[in-house]
Amino acid sequence: MNAIDRTPADLLRSALAADPGRPLVTFYDDATGERVELSVATFANWVAKTANLLQGDLGAGPGDRVSVLLPAHWQTAVWLLACSSVGVVADVGGDPGVADVVVSGPESLEAARACGGERVALALRPLGGRFPQTPDGFVDYAVEVPGQGDRFVPFSPVDPGEPALVVGGREFTGAEVVERALAEGGVEAGGRVLSGLPYDTWEGLSVGLFGPLVSGGSVVLCRNPGQVSEESLAKRVESERVTVSRL
Template identity: 65%
Template sequence: MDCTMTAPFAADARTPAELLHAYLRAGAPDADPSRPLITFYDDSTGERVELSAKTFDNWVAKTANLLQDELNAGPDDRAALLLPAHWQTAVWLLACWSVGVTAVPGGEPADADLVVSGPEGLAAAQECSGERVALALRPLGGRFPQRPDGFLDYAAEVPGQGDRFAPYSPVDPSSPALETVIDGLPLKLSGEQSVALAREGAARLGLGTQSRVLSTLSFDDWSGLEAGLLAPLAAGASVVLCRNSDGLTDEQWEKRIDAERVTVRLS
């Protein structure tokens, strides 16, 4: 483990979106907003995507503008995210938290105000009576060959959105931000609580600003969100997300861990 963090990173951040803002401000002396924040592998397609904090924030801003201006989503809304652990899922999570929308990874579409789904969840997503957004999850953020009926195609809608985002009203750190599962129990967390738990996870894992966390865990519960996004963000660290990687051999894993300079592996 990498224990280079001697003081809490972004100690004044009270929401997950504020953790990202702190990362962009390079709040630690050795933090560089141009370095990779998220590196993503899909081993079923051979895709590898690397996003700096600046590039990631640009995607978050565009997606938050889509949420707020096109989908009319706000702090009283809940978004069911039927998505795998993917770089675009991380974008959607931070976009929800930027607007003040409660993110519900793996949530029931029928109980949500809007739903965001990958290809595998489209049938279930039809149960949502609100806005529906589909993600093709194709390499390079590509569109669906044919837009699913009843859905907006995220890849077609997001490019035209603004590169800067400002919520219509400030996000209240004490308001609901995340519905997740911790140790088998469903919990509702505010932004403050999510950040506090992320910091606890970062400390437990010994993460610092030079850490590289490799995760193959699902985002449908807290352990995956902590490992694959929130604890690294809270520490000023970076993450390597791996999807469809069950077929990799030990030798292939060793090569990847070495090539990506991984310091912590969680699976």
């Protein structure tokens, strides 16, 4: 983290400048056997493409609200940083009926239809795969995002003092996200935290994304960890060189 880092998007830019090749997010889905590892550079590229989709194709800008109806997943982490890059409010689990844009996984599509604005569906399939058939009333993220630009520049400067995140019923500015994550410490530089916590609480986001990002560490993000044995998780801790576990 640099002294000029005021938003989560700033943290990602600093991480990219410092060491683009280091792992940032390693994702396991223990229901499907999926494992994905994203370096800082790869993650930042996904964020740039998603931010371009959000700002350009979906027409979102500072002050707009994005309802994020997604589980703890590497693509959810991408969306949260893309929202920070554009300056929109990421409302985790928020009411899609009052949102300008909704981003939904396959299990929340019916609820997401309450959004009167743009609707984006994520299949959350291995390797970022698309839906076999795009849900009615939605655009398929996996179809739309690959063609987006690899560099992102916001149309308007992002104000770190403006609302950026709503989680667990509490609203945070971009600066507050950074300050709180820094105060809680995350992990040591180069450390790896294994997290099975959901993303619908501050604790889950802090442990599973913002803490590692602010401290120069990385996260091993586990979805459905209850579907594997304790022995398998112990082997994962060893093989991934995990320094802190939060399940």
